[in-house]
Amino acid sequence: MTQMSWLGVRLISQVFGNACLPGYIGGRLSILIYHRVLKEQDSLQPDIPDEKIFRWQMQLLKRYFNVLSLRDALCRLRDNTLPERSVCVTFDDGYSDNVTVALPILKELDVPATFFIASGFLNGGSMWNDVVFELMRNIECGVHEFSEVPDFTSPVNVEDNYSSRRKIANTIIQTIKYLDYSRRQFVIDKLNEKIKNTNTGLMMTSCQVRELFAAGMEIGAHTLSHPILAKLPAEAARREIDAGRAKLEELINAPVRILAYPNGKPGEDYLPEHAAMAKEMGFEAAVSTSWGVSDALTDRYQLARFTPWDTTPMRFAARLLMNGRSLHRPMAVAG
Structure with a gap:
């Protein structure tokens, strides 16, 4: 990252003041969503960060924020000990470039992350x-x-x-x-049937899931086949969640404690009954894709997350600041 870029980030901090940074007021937690990190930019999907962009984003987080594992952050949120400017990094779906491109950067910078994997697509499947x-x-x-x-x-x-x-x-x-x-x-x-040159190998293999876990990364559930839960009968939704988790637990020989709802928009992609279902099934927490930050009063089964799509450090930092000022209050769950 250039010196000018870092100066821009410092300027944002000085203009807005530390009180506007995520996590500063009352223990607020920002959770970032990634899906893929490419070796080089893809002109067909320009919103996907490449290796260079992802590296400076992680460098920026390490310099200006407290980057925690999601499970550690949730414990601190519960105990009212969450540090200022707390941020978690998460990945959805289970793409192989999470391991081949993102993981080396995470390890180099000592950034923990949680990977929510739709286990039905492992070993050659396609979203x-x-x-x-x-x-x-x-x-x-x-x-x-x-x-x-x-x-x-x-x-x-x-x-x-x-x-x-x-x-x-x-x-x-x-x-x-x-x-x-x-x-x-x-x-x-x-x-x-119309594709002549299918791009295989987009999703992780079982060995790559184990590699993530062995590297100290957390593995989370993301259902088996990534359906819109709100479109399924209750028992079918339960089977999707349970089967997706069971396959991952078998691979890593450890419990999978956190769920990410596919697509994740409350009231559209998942419903209050799915949040209640996740709790009943023994998950410790679940994450949505509602923008904002979560605090100790936020439903642990509807935690906020957002996608930082900006490609310059100053805009990336500014979006983190703006997101940090939006406190998430999710749908009510009966019972």
């Missing part, structure tokens, strides 16, 4: 949204039919540029995201 992106990466230019996708009633012109392909991919993803699970999988299977 449904990645199928869409790989289709757009490999499909030939020209006019194509996507009649299996709802609302795609007319042919689509796929151009020879990343911007066009990214727009089509994002439109397909938003169109099928909340379909019934079986219907969405039918669409994905049909789209998968």
Whole structure:
């Protein structure tokens, strides 16, 4: 990171004052969400940080914040001993680059992290949204039919540029995201048939899960197949959570104590009954994707998290400051 970049971060701290930093007032906890860290930037998915960006982000956290493991932070939150400017780092889904690219940086900088892994995709599986992106990466230019996708009633012109392909991919993803699970999988299977050069190896192997755990990282549950829990019957949701956790516990021979809801928007992706379910199933906590910070009064089964997508240190720091001022109060859970 350049000297000018660090000066910008210091300026933010001086302008806003320490009282605005996450964790300063009343023990507030910021939890960051990552999914992938690439070796080099991907023009089709430019929002994914590459190795250089991730490194300076972790350096910034180490310099200006107290980076804790999620489990340690939750204990301190409960005991009202959370340090000022407390931050946790988490990863969702279980991509192999978490191990090959992110892990060496985390180890080098001594940054703990929690990895929420959808265990049904280990050893060669693909997340449904990645199928869409790989289709757009490999499909030939020209006019194509996507009649299996709802609302795609007319042919689509796929151009020879990343911007066009990214727009089509994002439109397909938003169109099928909340379909019934079986219907969405039918669409994905049909789209998968169009891919000529499938990008295998996106998700972790069982050995990589063990490698993370052996490196001192925490393994968290993220269901088996990453469904929208709010779209499932209660027993199906329970089976997804339980099976996903059981597979991970078998791999690492240790308990999995924290759950991340797939997609994670309260009232849309998961419901109050799923928070109650997580507690009943013996999890110590669960995390959402609601922006803001959590304190001792926040429901431990609906903790706030946010994604820091900024690509400059000053903006990254500014977003941490702004997020730290938003205290999360989740949905009420009966009982």
